[in-house]
Amino acid sequence: MSFTRKKINLTFKLGRDTNGVQYSFDGKYDTVTVSGLRIQVTIANAGAPSMGQASLIIHGLTPSLLNQLSSMNRLEGGQVSTRFNQLLIEAGDEATGMSLIFQGQVAVAMPTYNNAPDVALQVTAYAGLFEALKVAPALSVRGSVDAAVIMQNLATQNGYMFENNGVSVILSTPYFPGSPKRQMEACANAANINWSLDNGTLAIWPKGGSRGGVVQTISPETGMIGYPAGTPAGGVLVRTLFNPHLHYGAAVQVESSLPFANGKFVLFDIAHDLESETPNGQWETSFSGSVLAL
Template sequence: MSYRQRKITVEFTLSDGRTFGNGQGNMLTITDASCFASIAVYGGVAGTQITLYIWGMSPAHMTNLSWRGVWRQEQSTANKMRLWADGRLIFEGDITDAYADYNQAPDIPLILTGQIHFNLRNQPAADFSAKGDVAVADIIRALASTVGLGFENQGVSRSLSDPHFSGNVVQQMLDVASAADINIDLGNVEKVTIWPKGQNRNIPPVLISPDHGLTGYPVYTMTGLSATTIFCPDLFTGRPAHLESSLPD
């Protein structure tokens, strides 16, 4: 498998009634974007994060998204960003920082960072309390539903006694997962997934081999096996992988 160029599309949406001016509304879509994106799909506590460098934007648009548009405490919500590679959505989340680096003139990039559920992490939420033994899946399902998130339970059957959790919704779900000692994935903008510790998610393994994205050779480390692949959006937290290489077992 060889490297190849992909068609990148980036969409920005301004929040809190702001617009890009000149009748453009609050949404800006850039097709065939000249950009560099680094996406970290942690899934759990850190969520999914992105750093995006994008070139070719007008000074006005960069201003709308950078110092005029970066989220501050007095704002209700951060601006949003979506990114597609060859028509496949690979990131959707909230912009946490943005600035134009004019030190790189004449090729000036707008540099943005983003995180899934950043807005939810900065919105107050009601405490969760219940009496008696309550299924962990029911607790997280209830919390997710308050903010319009779907929920998927892949085998968790534990319960918590007299549960009480406070903080924003994301923090409460993380605290529930920690108290129950289970895995939780908050790296999806549409749903929350939980599954037991020490197990994989119930999904077919992704194949990694020289013919399927593997670059170089796997490296044995103290914590496991490290392998590098070309861009592969099918790799995510909790999914099993089948690795083939010419290294001896």
């Protein structure tokens, strides 16, 4: 296996205030792209209700950019405020290209001076954070309606793509108050289905099933690290070289020399641990999978 230079690209995009006015960096632009720097990223997704979380340490920012990014969630008086400030994370190399592996809202962005003069920026972001805090009118429908239609409408209203993997459950006169994310969760619970906010997509699929798409094969030949471990519930814990095509709720084909770690599993906990511009840095994906019913 050849070694390639690992890359992580970050895009920070400021949101708007409650009056629809666009925030900006220094009154000039609303988007900043960071690339070519030493960045440590951990992305974890264990599904609803928390969804995905990204934790980053960014080295090598200019003092000006460090100050701008660390002030994203601060008002003029210094108070911290949650805004619709988006973070997109892409990872890859020259051989495989770049893939989007996280899209969410910035909750924390602050400098750390522990290793000065190497001042780094620590960032924490969550998928669906803004939708969890946003004020929205209660969702109410008279009569019968397909849960998939409700979820598709919620996705469209909140700027998400929609992915339906075979869900068609009729609800009778549903009433879902709360934030958009709370409404998504309530609808999924009422329909007894799985759901996920993942990389800008609201996905739904039946309980006991999985999301569609190409089934990735994880084996020693495709990058499996070490041996899989078992879980008390009969599932598997697997480490592999970074694979951006593994998603929460997706099916995966595991092949190994261990009898319990062969077959199709559905991912219910997945993490990417990545380091760019770092010799021998981490570049792997780990996941837990439960046996997929045939």
